[in-house]
Amino acid sequence: MKRILCLLLIMSFLVSLISCNALLSGDNTINGKALSDYSIVYSDEDLDYSKRAAEYIQSQIFERTRIDLDLVEDSEKPVTELEIVVGNTEREISNRLDADTNGLQFAILCEEKQIALEGDYFIIAAAAYFFIDTYVPAADYAATIPEGVSVHDPIVKEAKNFIMLIGDGMGFNQTKMFEYMENNVDFSDGEDMFYGYYLPYQGQSRTNSLSGVTDSAAGGTALSCGKKTINGFVGRDKDNKDIKSLTELASEKGMSAGVMSTESKTGATPASFSAHADSRNNNAGIISSQAEARDYYGTIIDCSFDYYTANYMPVIEKHITETLDTLDDNENGFFLMYEEAHIDKHCHNNDLNKTFQAVVRFNQAIGRFMEYAFYNPDTFILITADHETGDLYANAQGVLEYHSDQHTGKNVPIFAYGDGAELFNDVKVENIQIAHTFAHFMGDDNFGDQSNFSYLGK
Numbered sequence: 218m219k220r221i222l223c224l225l226l227i228m229s230f231l232v233s234l235i236s237c238n239a240l241l242s243g244d245n246t247i248n249g250k251a252l253s254d255y256s257i258v259y260s261d262e263d264l265d266y267s268k269r270a271a272e273y274i275q276s277q278i279f280e281r282t283r284i285d286l287d288l289v290e291d292s293e294k295p296v297t298e299l300e301i302v303v304g305n306t307e308r309e310i311s312n313r314l315d316a317d318t319n320g321l322q323f324a325i326l327c328e329e330k331q332i333a334l335e336g337d338y339f340i341i342a343a344a345a346y347f348f349i350d351t352y353v354p355a356a357d358y359a360a361t362i363p364e365g366v367s368v369h370d371p372i373v374k375e376a377k378n379f380i381m382l383i384g385d386g387m388g389f390n391q392t393k394m395f396e397y398m399e400n401n402v403d404f405s406d407g408e409d410m411f412y413g414y415y416l417p418y419q420g421q422s423r424t425n426s427l428s429g430v431t432d433s434a435a436g437g438t439a440l441s442c443g444k445k446t447i448n449g450f451v452g453r454d455k456d457n458k459d460i461k462s463l464t465e466l467a468s469e470k471g472m473s474a475g476v477m478s479t480e481s482k483t484g485a486t487p488a489s490f491s492a493h494a495d496s497r498n499n500n501a502g503i504i505s506s507q508a509e510a511r512d513y514y515g516t517i518i519d520c521s522f523d524y525y526t527a528n529y530m531p532v533i534e535k536h537i538t539e540t541l542d543t544l545d546d547n548e549n550g551f552f553l554m555y556e557e558a559h560i561d562k563h564c565h566n567n568d569l570n571k572t573f574q575a576v577v578r579f580n581q582a583i584g585r586f587m588e589y590a591f592y593n594p595d596t597f598i599l600i601t602a603d604h605e606t607g608d609l610y611a612n613a614q615g616v617l618e619y620h621s622d623q624h625t626g627k628n629v630p631i632f633a634y635g636d637g638a639e640l641f642n643d644v645k646v647e648n649i650q651i652a653h654t655f656a657h658f659m660g661d662d663n664f665g666d667q668s669n670f671s672y673l674g675k
Contacts, residue, residue, distance in 0.1 A: 443665020
């Protein structure tokens with residue numbers, strides 16, 4: 218009798234296992250066709266964004282259904298089966314996907330045997346997330362994708378991750394260098410505009426400090442602490458008293474916090490987000506304060522990575538990926554500041570070519586952060602500057618010229634994306650209001666100095 222019961226239990230388990238496997242494979246369909254019969258195709262000549270989007274789709278399908286689809290380059294084999302085509306490939310369906318998209322929009326084309334996803338540069342990540350979230354929502358489903366072309370906006374959810382991207386010295390004309398230098402620059406990497414202009418909400422910020430035209434220390438402190446201060450002070454007010462920063466606020470809220478820069482960690486901007494000191498030149502004081510930030514608050518400080526190598530972007534991308542992976546472990550979310558420091562340095566030297574190289578480097582970093590935001594739609598991103606450097610103008614012939622080698626009081630751009638980003642659209646704000654609004658999103662409506670300028674939307 219015991220043996221019979223044991224056999225019955227084993228048979229019952231096997232039946233359940235077979236049923237479970239059937240549930241995770243054959244019962245998952247797209248337009249009536251088994252998901253397991255599809256393969257995922259990307260171009261070996263397209264930008265890496267498309268390859269990563271294809272890998273994301275493959276991994277998410279496996280995680281949700283345990284179906285492991287083949288991932289192939291479009292040059293490896295002809296169309297012989299059902300396909301999910303990601304990015305700008307040589308497949309005919311990619312040529313037929315000719316949609317009218319604007320800004321961050323992406324397009325999907327569904328035909329009998331193929332589904333194609335396209336989006337400019339990092340926007341393909343938004344298409345990949347939308348496809349998974351909409352058409353592969355769980356282990357047991359029968360998805361229906363409308364035949365023909367459809368255009369979509371990225372999915373946005375309530376924000377719990379907050380990223381501030383600072384181009385040191387970056388005014389409006391620095392962001393337009395792609396346009397002015399298009400005849401002098403090789404755009405073979407496919408990049409031909411500043412990515413901020415893809416974002417749906419754009420405004421501008423006034424940057425003066427209590428000393429007049431700001432330096433990076435006072436400008437960084439305004440963006441970090443929400444309070445105007447005197448040039449040279451790092452994380453301190455005009456009375457030389459410490460002011461709470463957004464990184465400290467995040468930690469108090471149970472969130473993770475990080476500071477990244479292509480500058481050394483004692484540079485004025487990263488120091489303003491991770492330290493308190495009476496002078497930007499007080500390296501010993503800044504380092505001591507940063508040690509406390511790491512030990513007490515757990516702040517990640519990742520600066521001065523090697524951007525002078527021939528392939529500097531893989532180095533920078535590695536740092537960005539590793540930092541985001543660490544911050545992402547906190548279910549309460551995180552705050553992160555990332556700075557491209559060398560736009561300012563090259564503008565001081567009036568070196569157009571090196572300035573543009575720094576803007577391109579910043580642009581590519583922005584692309585990686587935006588990619589993260591699309592795969593994690595509970596992320597808010599704002600791009601701005603601490604000040605403008607060089608008084609950069611285009612002359613009557615459309616040629617860029619520096620009119621100064623110093624900081625200026627010109628307004629700087631704001632580009633915003635995510636939940637609440639509309640507050641920054643078509644407005645002129647004080648730089649401290651950027652910090653106030655970040656703090657408001659993080660649950661603190663009394664952050665910094667709100668006596669004259671409060672958080673947006675109040």
